[in-house]
Amino acid sequence: MSTPTKPTKITRLDEQIAKLKAQRDQIAARERKREDARDLRRKILAGACVLRDGRPSPELLRELSGFLTRDHDRELFGLAPLSKPEPAVAAATA
DSSP: OOOOOOOOHHHHHHHHHHHHHHHHHHHHHHHHHHHHHHHHHHHHHHHHHHTTTSSOOHHHHHHHHHHOOSHHHHHHTTOOOSSOOOOOOOOOOO
């Protein structure tokens, strides 16, 4: 009959290290989430300040034109799309 082995001090310390690492990871994730929320809030407030008159200024539109690369983002500010629509495939004649 074998007797159950008692956890060694090293095993217990390894378990403690694993628990502490998991706690550290959870705290870091919460801090990242909090900072992401703060960053988003800053961007919203800055955007509200820039657009407080309801429309972007011509200077801002020039900046945005060089900054915005996705067509649906450009559309929000009334900017022309960058991508060209794909040409329609000519129908085959029979």
